[in-house]
Amino acid sequence: xxxxxxxxxxxxxxxxxxxxxxxxxxxxxxxxxxxxxxxxxxxxxxxxxxxxxxxxxxxxxxxxxxxxxxxxxxxxxxxxxxxxxxxxxxxxxxxxxxxxxxxxxxxxxxxxxxxxxxxxxx
Amino acid sequence: xxxxxxxxxxxxxxxxxxxxxxxxxxxxxxxxxxxxxxxxxxxxxxxxxxxxxxxxxxxxxxxxxxxxxxxxxxxxxxxxxxxxxxxxxxxxxxxxxxxxxxxxxxx
Numbered sequence: 518x519x520x521x522x523x524x525x526x527x528x529x530x531x532x533x534x535x536x537x538x539x540x541x542x543x544x545x546x547x548x549x550x551x552x553x554x555x556x557x558x559x560x561x562x563x564x565x566x567x568x569x570x571x572x573x574x575x576x577x578x579x580x581x582x583x584x585x586x587x588x589x590x591x592x593x594x595x596x597x598x599x600x601x602x603x604x605x606x607x608x609x610x611x612x613x614x615x616x617x618x619x620x621x622x623x624x625x626x627x628x629x630x631x632x633x634x635x636x637x638x639x
Numbered sequence: 640x641x642x643x644x645x646x647x648x649x650x651x652x653x654x655x656x657x658x659x660x661x662x663x664x665x666x667x668x669x670x671x672x673x674x675x676x677x678x679x680x681x682x683x684x685x686x687x688x689x690x691x692x693x694x695x696x697x698x699x700x701x702x703x704x705x706x707x708x709x710x711x712x713x714x715x716x717x718x719x720x721x722x723x724x725x726x727x728x729x730x731x732x733x734x735x736x737x738x739x740x741x742x743x744x745x746x
Contacts, residue, residue, distance in 0.1 A: 552735070562675075562683065562726055564735040578734050579640075612682055623730035625673040627694065629682035 519543035519628050521613050526633030533603050533637070539596040539613030539630055547571070547591040548619040552626065553598050555609035555635075565611070566598065567622040576622055581607075603637045610634050641665050641729050645738030651746045658714040660741045662727035667707050671731040674703055674712045677740075678723045686725075687712065719745060 525537040539551070552567040566587040567576040575587050586599040596613050610632040616624035642665035652658050662672065670690040675683040685694045687703035690710060700715045714721055722745055727738040 561740045562677075562728070562737040564737070567733070567735075576733050617685070617688060621730075623671075623733055623735045625685055625688035625694075625728075625730070626675075626683070627685045627688075629684075632682055 519615070521615060521628055521630035523611065523613055523630040523633040526611065526635045528636045528638065529603055530639050531604060531637055534599070534601045535603065535635060537598040537600065537611055537613075537633055537635070539598075541594045541596065541613075541615070544615070544628075545619075546589075546594040549615055550620065550622040550624075551589065551596045552614045552616070552622070553587065553596075554612045554614050554626070554629075555607075556612070556632075557606075557609040560609075563609075568596070569622060570619060574622070600635070603635075605637050608635060608637050640734055641668060641732055641736050643727055643729055643736050643738040645727055645741055647741060648739060649742045649744065651744045652717050653746045654717055654719060656717045658717050658721075658743065660712045660725055660727075662705075662710045662712070662738050664708045664710075664729055664731075668729045668731035670706045671729055672703075672705065672710050673728045673730065674701075675726045675728065676721075676723045677726065683726065717743075717745075 553565040614626035615628040674687040
C-alpha cells in the first residue's frame with residue numbers, strides 16, 4: 518500500500534524552529550519529486566515547497582523562501598521540512614504529497630499523508 | 640503567480656441534484672488543472688486530473704471539463720457522502736496554486 522506518514526509537528530514559539538518528517542512506503546520514493554502543502558485552520562490549501570527525486574532541485578513558495586528548507590534521504594525513504602524563524606502565520610496542518618507522475622515537481626497529488634499540526638504561538 | 644478563482648465559495652444542494660463548480664485561472668494553463676475533495680479533518684483526495692481525467696476508483700458521477708482559463712467540475716447526482724470542500728489546483732507553473740475552495744452542503 519502506498520503511504521505517507523508525517524511527524525514532527527507541535528507547539529513552537531515565534532522565531533523558533535521545527536523539523537517535519539514524512540516517511541514514505543509502497544512506491545519507489547527516489548523516482549518522485551515530493552511536495553509539502555499546508556492548510557491554516559479553517560483556510561484553504563497552500564503549496565509550500567517541492568524537491569526533485571534526486572534532491573538536486575528544490576522549489577519554495579515566496580512566503581517561506583529563506584526560512585524553510587526541504588530535503589530528502591532516499592536511503593531512508595523520508596522527506597523533510599526544516600522550518601526556521603517560524604511566525605504565527607505558519608500555523609497550519611502540514612501535508613506531504615506525492616505526485617501522480619514521477620519527475621514532475623508540481624502535478625496532481627494522488628497520495629497525501631494524514632498531516633501534522635504546527636502551532637506557532639507564545 | 641497564477642491566481643485560481645473558484646465559484647461559488649459555498650453551495651447548498653439536494654441529494655440527486657446536479658452540482659457545478661467553476662474555476663478560472665488568471666492566465667492560460669492549458670489543461671494543467673486538478674480537482675480535489677476534502678472532508679473535515681482529512682487530507683485532500685484527488686478526483687480529477689488534467690482537467691477531465693477521472694482518478695482511479697473515483698465514482699463516475701464526478702467529471703471535469705475545460706481548458707485554457709475556464710474549468711468546470713460537475714457532480715451529476717449529488718450523494719450524501721459528497722458533502723465536502725472542493726478545490727481546484729493548477730500546475731502549469733510553480734508555485735502550484737489552489738482555488739479558495741467550495742464548501743458543499745446538503746439542503
